[in-house]
Amino acid sequence: MAPDDDYLWDKRGTPDPEVEKLERALGSLAHPERPLVLPELPSAAPELPPSAQAPDRWSFRRAWLEHWRTTPRTPALALAAAIVVVIAATIVWQRIESRRGWEVASLEGAPRAGNRVLAPGERLTQGQLLTTDASSRARLKVGDIGVVEVEPHSRVRLIAAAKDDQRLAMEIGGMRAIIVAPPRRFQVKTPSALAVDLGCAYSLEVGPDGGSQLTVEIGWVSFESGGRESFVPAGARCITRPGFAPGTPCFTDAVADVKNGLAMFDFGVAAVPGAPEDSVARRMTGLAMVLQGARKEDALTLWHLLARTHDDERAQVYDALAARVPPPTGVTREGILRGDATMLEHWWDALGFGDTATWRRWRRPWGEVASR
């Protein structure tokens, strides 16, 4: 490389005067490094292991013991009464704790909750880890809104079991969920994304590398990570990998070129022999494979690609989608290329998956929707 390329690359060698001039001109736009203000994290943070939740269980008892230690000595009768109150409170506390969690409806083999083997009728309590081996599986009631079936070779942890907030963290393995509830009442956290139920039945597999595949059987699921969302309808799947936004959803019966193309486009995987080495070229090749192989039904995939592309790429996606599902009145090529959100939603409405109100609704409390 010429000396000026070295300077452009790592600021060594003979400075390129034109590069230096641009640095001087543009440096005034650099990050001003304002102080960062962080919010407090929610107290029921799912990242905390069960042991970190233990202090909540014991703090009530410690408070009583501290009160006992610091107050003046009481007559024997008052002391006995205090001990009885503490014991009664502990018993009540344990009964309340035991009612939380998900009930085990049925099981095969010997699934474990922590160190003990679960039995039908028992509960997986908040914070507990459920483990299944090669010959075991468990069917759990998710409050009163549905069921989760945990497959063999799985590890799942119950994060929340409240009336309006049912959450699971899936570390590895497979599960199937059937949920009948307002959107967002049930969520499953994987190492690479968050699956948000929008009223559906779906299966979810998490691999050892933290990547996951979500396949929807009925209804819709939103897969979220890194601020990017994928809306996955019945008959479609979505793949995630750690460090990446959720993949572009596609129907399970899409042709191989579409699936392989998405693997290259979304994750830079060399999904076909002879895939380019360069990441940019690989992405472009993957996109071309998707656009060429997409059927009319794959408009779901093409629509999601509009938001994942820019400039020339977006123009190619537009042309491919328009050839399969003509944009409705009011949706223009120029508007889509500049990213007009309203036009994007109108085009979605024309794809036949239901109007945008269906999945916009999940952003609002159920009560607001019901009152409209």
Added chain:
Amino acid sequence: MSDDLATQVVAARGGDRAAFGQLYQRFGRMVHGILLAHGPREEAEDLVQEVFVRAWTQMGSLHEPAAFGGWLARMARNRAIDALRTRRPMTPVDPELPAASSTHDEAIAVIQLVRALPESYRETLVLRLVEGLSGPEIAEMTGMTPGSVRVNLHRGMALLKERMGAVHGA
């Protein structure tokens, strides 16, 4: 990835605000540069805060500390794209740019030309020319390969020079 970065990421993932603050110091320029490559400066500064707050609340979803830079870069990129969808279109590059009347005007004129470049070039050039990151630093922070960064810088600069020459009749 250096050991201290791994330590910071793990600590921040466990709720250590000071550790996350160090990550902000370390990656703030990268996030700002990515946002600036897509939108106006005023918006970029606000969005930097948004991106880091979102990262703070979603640290638990980061399975691999080594992927932090790429994860954060993608978050910034996605936020920039979302902001683009809701924003009115930016003023298109005018080939008849007036002569810059001040250093700031010149900077705005040039950044508009940079934003008109293909995406893979514009981000890398902004990180290099605006934020002052070297090519190796860009590769390490964003998770891109050094080879890709170097190609983007070289081709992007060539295209930028060509367009600047066309605008100013050089």
